[in-house]
Amino acid sequence: IAVDSNDKVHISYYDATNEDLKYATNKSGIWQVEAVDSEGDVGRYTSIAVDSNNKVHISYYANGDLKYATNKDGSWDIKTVDSG
Helix, strand or coil: CEECCCCCEEEEEEECCCCEEEEEECCCCCCEEEEEECCCCEEEEEEEEECCCCCEEEEEEECCEEEEEECCCCCCEEEEEECC
8 A cells, every 4th residue: 555645545455256467556536446467367465655746656577587666657558577
C-alpha cells in the first residue's frame, strides 16, 4: 500500500482466484480496480511505491521472473527485471 501527495491510496495485490496482479486506487474519489498483468500466474510478492509525480511503480513475481510495472506514461508498462 502507498499514499500519494494528494493523500490518495494505491494498493497492489495478488488476485489468487484469477492469478493476476491487480491494482486498486481511490484517486478519483471512488475505488477502482484493474488488472495490471494477467499473463499466467503473476502478481505474487508484490510491492508498490508512488513517486513525487504520483506515478505508480510495482514490482512482483511472475512465472519465475521478477517484473516491474509503472504507469508513468499513462498506461501500464511492464518489464522483466530478472529472469528466473
